[in-house]
Amino acid sequence: MKAESAGTWLLLDAGNTRVKWALADADAPLGQWRVQGAMAHGLLDTLIAEWQAAGIVPARVLAANVAGGGVRAAIEGALRVCAPAAAVEWFAAVPSRAGIVNGYANPAQLGCDRFAAAIGVRALVPGRPVVIANCGTATTVDAVTADGTFIGGMILPGLRLMSGALARNTAQLPQIDAGTVLPPTFADNTHDAILSGxxxxxxxxxxxxxxALGGAACIISGGAAPLIAPALNVPARHVDNIVMLGLHAALLAGEMGETC
Known part of the structure; x- marks a missing residue:
């Protein structure tokens, strides 16, 4: 197994259902990874073996975690084995970083994934107002102004949660599958009517x-984005792993928070 050079960064996005990771050279352009992967929370006991097989020995780690203490502990355990000398930072929302001003009433209450996504879209679409739709377990729809201020957003149940609630509470109607073919707006059967709604x-x-954010560009990301994007009546750019891109952009900006 060949160890990575001292100029490599490991980026981690621990979401509500999966942990995604990517390894980047310190001088690589935004979003260019050496290797990347993802695994469900239930498989985190295999993380050490996967990272060892991939030769993951970074000098620096930036991790965003919205999945709670158990997932953080599993990641920390894997890092102690695979990257014991790495400088590790747990990404958090702060008043400002990498060109984004956090306009939340209490900046620390903003989810670290939403703050990272804002940094990502600012790097991709500088100088324009942008709406970020991150469509995962929950759907977050956030706004960044042309001058780089995160002004807030919306949180609603994700597509699976929303359809699943209907399935459970309407005589066990069929739950929506992520691979379902898009129905017409006015569906002629109950299964498709749930998905259409x-x-x-x-x-x-x-x-x-x-x-509401006049002249805004729109970026859509997350696991449900391929289903939701075709239903939009506004132009939208589909970007994979916007949180990971934001973490990468934060490191490329040359700023670092507290390490642990």
Missing amino acids: CLAAQAGAIERAVG
């Missing part, structure tokens, strides 16, 4: 945000 709700929130 949930898609309309998700798309409507995003469109409302774009309309």
Whole structure:
């Protein structure tokens, strides 16, 4: 196994259902990874073996975690084995970083994933107002102004949560599968009507945000983005792993928070 050079960074996005990771050279352009991967929370006991097989020995680690203490502990255990000498930072929302001013009433209460996503879109679309729709377990729809101020956003159940609630509470109607073919707006069966309604709700929130932030670009990300993006009536750019891109942009900006 060949160890990585001292100029490599490990980026970690621990979301509500999966942990995603990517290894980047310190001088690599935004979003260019040496190697990347993802695993469900239930498989985190295999993380050490996966990282060792991939030769993950970074000099620096930046991790965003919204999944709680158990997931953080599993990641920390893997880092102690695979990257014992690395400088590790647990990314958090702060008043300002990497060109983004955090406009939350209490900046520390903003989810670290949403703050990272804002940094990511600022790097991708500088100098324009942008709406970020991150469509995962929850759907977050956030706004960044042209001068780089995160002004706030919306949080709603993700597509699976929304459709699953209907499935559980309407005589066990079928739950929506992520690979379902998109139905027409006015569906002629109950299964498709559930999906059509949930898609309309998700798309409507995003469109409302774009309309409220006049002239805004729209970036959509997350596991449900391929289903939701075609339902939008506004132009949107699909970007994979916007949180990971934001973490990378934060490191490229040359700023670092407290390490642990």
